[in-house]
Amino acid sequence: MNSIDQAAYNSPWYLLHPAVKLGLTLAILVVVLALDSRTISCLVILAIFALLVGKARVSWRLYLGLMAIPLVFLTVGCVSVAITNSTLSTGIWPGVYAGGMWWGVSPQSLQEAINLLLRSLACVSAMYLLALTTPVVQLVYVLRLFKLPGVAVDLMGLIYMNIFIFLQTAQDIYVAQQSRCGYRGFAGHLTSLTALLSNLFIKNLQRSNACYDALLARGFKGSLQVLDEQYIVRPLHLALSGMFIASLILIHSYGGWICTLI
Amino acid sequence: MHSDLIAAENLAYNYQDGTRALDGVTLSLPHNAKAAILGPNGAGKSTLFLHFNGLLRPHSGLVYYKGKALQYHTKALQVLRREVGIVFQNPDNQLFSSSVFQDISFGLMNQGCNPAEARRRVEEVGSKLGIEPLFSKPTHFLSVGQKKMVALAGVLVMEPELIICDEPTAGLDPGNAERFMRVLDELHRQGKAMVISTHDVNLAYQWADVVWLLNKGKVLAQGSPVEVFSQREVLKAARLETPWLLETWQEMAALGLASPNLPPRSKSQFRQTLIKP
Numbered sequence: 001m002n003s004i005d006q007a008a009y010n011s012p013w014y015l016l017h018p019a020v021k022l023g024l025t026l027a028i029l030v031v032v033l034a035l036d037s038r039t040i041s042c043l044v045i046l047a048i049f050a051l052l053v054g055k056a057r058v059s060w061r062l063y064l065g066l067m068a069i070p071l072v073f074l075t076v077g078c079v080s081v082a083i084t085n086s087t088l089s090t091g092i093w094p095g096v097y098a099g100g101m102w103w104g105v106s107p108q109s110l111q112e113a114i115n116l117l118l119r120s121l122a123c124v125s126a127m128y129l130l131a132l133t134t135p136v137v138q139l140v141y142v143l144r145l146f147k148l149p150g151v152a153v154d155l156m157g158l159i160y161m162n163i164f165i166f167l168q169t170a171q172d173i174y175v176a177q178q179s180r181c182g183y184r185g186f187a188g189h190l191t192s193l194t195a196l197l198s199n200l201f202i203k204n205l206q207r208s209n210a211c212y213d214a215l216l217a218r219g220f221k222g223s224l225q226v227l228d229e230q231y232i233v234r235p236l237h238l239a240l241s242g243m244f245i246a247s248l249i250l251i252h253s254y255g256g257w258i259c260t261l262i
Numbered sequence: 263m264h265s266d267l268i269a270a271e272n273l274a275y276n277y278q279d280g281t282r283a284l285d286g287v288t289l290s291l292p293h294n295a296k297a298a299i300l301g302p303n304g305a306g307k308s309t310l311f312l313h314f315n316g317l318l319r320p321h322s323g324l325v326y327y328k329g330k331a332l333q334y335h336t337k338a339l340q341v342l343r344r345e346v347g348i349v350f351q352n353p354d355n356q357l358f359s360s361s362v363f364q365d366i367s368f369g370l371m372n373q374g375c376n377p378a379e380a381r382r383r384v385e386e387v388g389s390k391l392g393i394e395p396l397f398s399k400p401t402h403f404l405s406v407g408q409k410k411m412v413a414l415a416g417v418l419v420m421e422p423e424l425i426i427c428d429e430p431t432a433g434l435d436p437g438n439a440e441r442f443m444r445v446l447d448e449l450h451r452q453g454k455a456m457v458i459s460t461h462d463v464n465l466a467y468q469w470a471d472v473v474w475l476l477n478k479g480k481v482l483a484q485g486s487p488v489e490v491f492s493q494r495e496v497l498k499a500a501r502l503e504t505p506w507l508l509e510t511w512q513e514m515a516a517l518g519l520a521s522p523n524l525p526p527r528s529k530s531q532f533r534q535t536l537i538k539p
Contacts, residue, residue: 009398009400009403135361136360137359137364160360161401164402165354207354211355213350214348214356218369218420219373221340224368227370227380227384228361228364229398230381
């Protein structure tokens with residue numbers, strides 16, 4: 001989480017308008033899901049990889065590492081899609097007979113599993129395109145632009161900010177407990193963990209009170225009024241994003257020859 | 263008292279559990295003065311600060327700002343909180359946004375400042391404190407020293423008359439602590455009044471115009487640093503030591519090695535008092 005956040009803040013696209021980045025991501029998601037084509041999914045995966053590593057200066061190590069996490073889950077999920085059953089043993093490999101059925105992988109189910117895997121990976125790539133270039137504050141800003149209820153948006157911002165402090169507090173308590181021989185044995189684990197959780201709750205309650213005082217001291221009037229940074233909208237970016245989406249649709253419609261390659 | 267910038271008169275405040283946090287506190291801060299408040303943990307320093315901008319309301323006694331007793335309706339409090347800014351001890355409790363820029367702008371936007379003007383003032387304060395490079399960084403990845411500067415900036419943009427810093431140097435390394443105090447000095451030169459709380463007697467002695475000594479919710483002593491820190495019994499009651507500069511000078515003056523007329527407030531003044539044998 002820290003590394004994604006850090007990449008987003010250091011991104012050369014940091015100051016680009018978050019609504020544009022969010023828009024492109026959503027458009028890619030819709031196209032990938034609606035067209036349901038292996039070619040398009042592959043193109044999207046490759047294009048986003050090239051874009052992030054080549055243009056947005058995300059290190060390829062970080063990106064591949066990040067992609068590896070969902071890949072594990074998706075592969076496991078897709079294996080269960082690939083396995084099918086039939087009353088006939090033909091077209092099923094390796095064809096294990098159990099419970100009155102033949103179990104194994106058929107060409108269709110394999111196709112389906114691969115399609116699903118690629119489509120999911122393409123969607124994940126699109127989400128990374130957003131996450132690695134857009135800090136959460138900017139997303140919150142877009143939500144405010146779209147007139148979401150102020151309280152909900154304020155809470156999102158606060159919760160996000162506090163995750164980091166919360167994790168740090170939990171970590172500090174954990175280390176302090178361990179240094180005093182906490183977490184010894186099963187019972188020790190339970191008592192230490194209970195103490196950690198209840199302490200965390202109390203600490204956060206105190207912290208939220210202190211936070212509220214500090215907000216009041218700066219004239220808080222019930223909503224978090226802040227000034228956002230000035231984001232840049234370039235016609236070129238809009239045009240390129242549009243062209244990317246359009247070319248995906250065109251390739252899907254007329255580029256049958258490319259599909260034969262993949 | 264009514265000609266002072268801020269004053270407390272017979273202030274008393276109890277915590278919910280019945281602990282007496284403030285017990286008849288009477289003190290005052292002249293315009294443009296720098297005050298340091300000292301006292302052991304639990305002496306009531308932070309509680310007193312919260313009274314100064316109306317976050318806490320005394321159970322008895324009054325707080326005066328510019329000669330007028332504080333009023334506690336929303337509108338008056340908004341005005342007061344713009345003029346009396348508090349930089350809290352723990353910046354993590356003060357910074358609520360994960361964007362440095364947003365956080366600094368918060369107080370201004372609450373005043374209903376127009377965005378263009380707000381932007382100008384945020385940038386101005388940013389360059390004054392040298393934290394412009396942090397604008398595009400998230401607050402949760404800053405060091406404590408950087409967080410403290412951002413917290414100060416969030417208060418400064420409101421252009422307060424009085425800046426209150428709760429333990430400004432706590433948790434800072436000597437370099438950052440010195441830098442922070444230099445910034446406060448600079449702000450004082452530009453006409454701001456200032457109150458800090460500290461445990462560092464040497465800092466208080468050299469920096470402040472007025473020293474308040476608090477213990478168990480009561481004022482033990484107040485006055486110029488030399489007046490307060492010369493009262494050994496009082497210091498002992500508050501479990502504080504004499505500042506090294508004052509103590510060394512007093513002993514040398516007693517031995518006839520330093521001029522006994524004017525107690526030195528800085529190393530260079532100290533050098534001037536030395537009598538060459």
